[in-house]
Amino acid sequence: MIMRYRLNTTTASQSKESIWVALRRLVPLMAGEGRSIAIAFGAILVSSAATLTAPLIISHIVDRFITTGDYAGLLTWSGLLLCVFLVGLASGYTQTRTMGGVGRRILFNLRNAIFVKLQDLPVAFFNQNRSGDLISRINNDTDKLNQFFSQALMQFLGNAFLIVGAGILLVALDFRLGGAALVPAALVLIVTQLIGGWVKRASYKSLQSLGGLSGEVQESLANFKVIVAFNRLDYFRDKFARANTANYDASIRAGVASNLFIPLYGLASNLGQLVVLAYGIMLVSQGQLTVGLLIGFLLYVNSFYTPLRQLATIWASLQLALAGLDRISEVLALETDMAILDTTAVTGTALLAFENVSFHYPEGENVLHDVSFALERGKTYALIGPTGGGKSTTASLMARLYDPTGGTVQLDGRDIRSFTPQERTAKIGFILQEPFLFSGTVRDNIRYGNPAMASVDDAALSAQLDAAGLSDLLGHFRDGLDTTLTAGGDAMSLGQKQLVAFIRAALREPELLILDEATANIDTVTEQLLETILEHLPATTTKVVIAHRLNTIKDADEIFFINGGTVTPAGSMQNAIEMLMHGDMTS
């Protein structure tokens, strides 16, 4: 069975879960934060209490002392007010500091979790998702969460407390007046519910169109030489103009939708004040309420609506963060289907054997069908066949980049799936068709991922390279081992990259070395040098060579012809050429 790793990129199936369900996903990442969270919550309570007590004291001062002219009482109670403000200062700092720290650490853990998951997923995951999409998804979404954690989360929690606290006080102080003050808030929340879907869809579309825009730019700029050489700057401009206009339209629509919230909550705030004043003045004139209490009430209405208005301003960033969390969770929910099996019985003596192996890519036809063959130690095998015939796929199965969809691959007589990654990768060296280099120096890249070379100093590394005859290849690099690679890697030719990949693999001295068109862009003189180096590998090294150039396969002990789902031993070089010349080359 082939696992589907393709991530959802359509608008249709956004999760409909509430904010709280989404936030609950973060719970496992909060392990060990219990104490900090308790402190932060304590601080939030104290600071909200301080914020809410102040108006109470002020209205008391107005009623008791100002209206009665008691200046001494006013001073005493003002001292109390100052103490409350100081408590607010201390608890405010503690709250922001601890909660912010918690947020930062959650983000840190979340990023680590994503990265570990990425490292855990097999190659199929990366092939089923466009690399550009994946990079943008992971970079942008963590960034949105970053913004949420660093700013909005604290505001969100703090404001939520203030709203609840102020709401309770309003009702507690005066049931009728408080209830009346909350009516506009209730109305505005209902409206929010009603138009929420519309706003979310509009925002989502605008994000998508932005993704489309950067996709266009990325593709066109990466292929700029083709656009220039084929006179298609008009194509570049047109395609961009279309994406730019689409983004403009979508952004305007999103802006018109999401900008409704701030004025709406402002309106609610004003209506709240109006209701309190009109109703309050009526109550005062009936003698059921004091003026001081009314002034205090007005302040509470502000304490209630100001955080609500602030929630409206961070609402958009909260929605974005939740959408980002959704998409990250989608990656986190994937599980690799390439488990390590328990050690199985040893059968056979071949280094590597295919037993009735079939393979197809998801939604594809069989690339290999019921294929069996064995590779003996110390021999050289060549895989030939027309382009698209399945040579690279066969090689990938040998290194367990994929698992077969049927049959088994045996390494050292055991199911290759029963090896730990360490054991397996120590035995197998693979030079890929598309060489990949990390930013850094040639030395860094040669050392990369080689446990034996990790602790070796530069001199010892050079000695190793000399011993393996690899030093001669370094002349192809301007500064030898110290030649640096930039991120784009444009300064280095394809041939040079292939050389680095070759040195990296040869230095590991694997038992099985697979070269997948590994020297296609290297000149034949250098290639001869590579052959010499290969000959000097230990006699037990098994080599598998995929190449179009006949000279690179001339020394093979056996040649396999791969096409149409079958792997056929060619017997002799001459026969192999016959098969190549007359085989069906375009299937």
Added chain:
Amino acid sequence: MARPRQASGSSLFGLLRPYWVWISGLVALTIASNALNLVGPQLISGAIDGIDKAGSNLTLFVVQFSTLAAGIFVLTYLQSIVQTLASERVARDLRTQLIARIAEQDFAYVQKVTASQLLTNLTSDVDAIKSFVSQAVSSIVSSLFLIIGASVLLLLIDWQLALAVLGVVPIIAGTFYFVLSRVRKLFRKSQEAIDWLNSVINESILGSSLIRLLNSQALEYDKFLAANTQAKTIGMSILRLFAAMIPIITFATNLATLTIVVFGGHLVISGTLTLGNFTAFNSYLSILIFPILIIGFMSNVVAQATASYDRITTVLNAAVPAATGSLVADIRGTIAVEKLTVQYQDRAVLDGVSFTANAGTRTAVIGPTAAGKTQLLYAITGLIVPQSGRVSYDGVALGEYDRQSLHQQVGLVFQDSATFNLTLRENIAFSNTVDDESLKKAIATAELDDFIAALPQGLDTVVSERGTSLSGGQKQRIMLARALALNPRVLLLDDFTARVDARTEAKILGNVRQNYPGITLISVTQKIAPVEDYDQIVLLMEGTMLASGTHAELMASSPEYMQIYASQQSTNDYALPA
């Protein structure tokens, strides 16, 4: 909180000049809605002061306040819509300008500046300017308006109390200045940490196969952990500053409230201030403090937008290559390369290369890895501009030609495959001058007929980046068909045969001779056997031309050529007829 204006050439505010109608509308709406906001406390204070009097004016108050609330709602919403329209317009136009400028540049410029940086200019930098227009412009205007308005009203109500209250403003301004000047440095560092983080993620995605083959996941995780820890550390430092800033500013505001209670209370008791005005003072205070906070935060937005605009103007002001010539002519196809020198930084990748390829002849370029072969083809097509020397077609310098008409006649097949997310038809007939007949001929020549026939959607199959398992050889043949579809007079092949099997290669080269008679061919290649009968073979090594001539001449005169030849001799028995 005025920040020193950046002294750079084109100012951020200059950018807004073409949008003055929008911006003035925005400013007018902002001022209007804020003016209405200032009326609110006046109405409230009037209502409270009127409590002792007859209750008849309550209805009037309700009507007035409702009208006010509705007015504020309409004006703020209008303001936000104008804001969105203005900022999106600025962003759209800026992007269009950038693209127009990039489209004027040559390939060398994009290569030097890198596609990823231009992408950042077009996305994050434009976004920073968008937030400047959408947030900063109206916020700063309305904040200044509110600060001045509230201060004036406070002073009008009671100047002594007002002065006492305004005393907290310097405390707030000082705190902001202290924190933000430090935070800005940390923001830059934090951005660097994020870039680092992203580059580790990018490499781990692009190199995913290699990482799995080497089992180096732990190594990648260590890299990532280092970057992530750095990001966390900087984040914590920023947090420490902000955690102190907000409570201090809140406390300063509270001190002002305390001043109103103590001093204002005293004034009420002594009868110089009404209770209504006392309440109004509190209301105006909250109106006054918020804009000060806003201006503090906006100074950051302005700083970021200024940095982004500087980067954007660098792209907009970058010199474009001298206008190409205007000569539109059907070329015969004689190419002369004279003393061509191309340098990257201080290193010459081509050094005084000269040769001539006559119309209708075939030339092979052979040389070791990193000899400068690809750069030679780029210089011949004008993709890169040489530091010295010249390239001419039919004796006329490359620069004299109208670039479009020349590119119509010179087909280049790149070494690396570059496909667009388009259908096969659009990928092959990429130049828009291709007719159906040329398309068919190109596909047949590149031996793609069977491959396309086997696809369920044929030519209408969309080619994507990965996934649709195109093999290396298939991609390369699509690239060839794209060049041939131009019906070119000159065909340049860059290591075309590296990923195509011998039989297909032989057939394709035969097809080219047959279907495109008289074409001038320059082919960069590794294999001598297929090019032995070419009219000329050019031997490049480390940027210099070691020799040129026919196969026989080079065999007689060039030891390096003989060495390459010898390296391929052992398989001569199997060499295929060209």
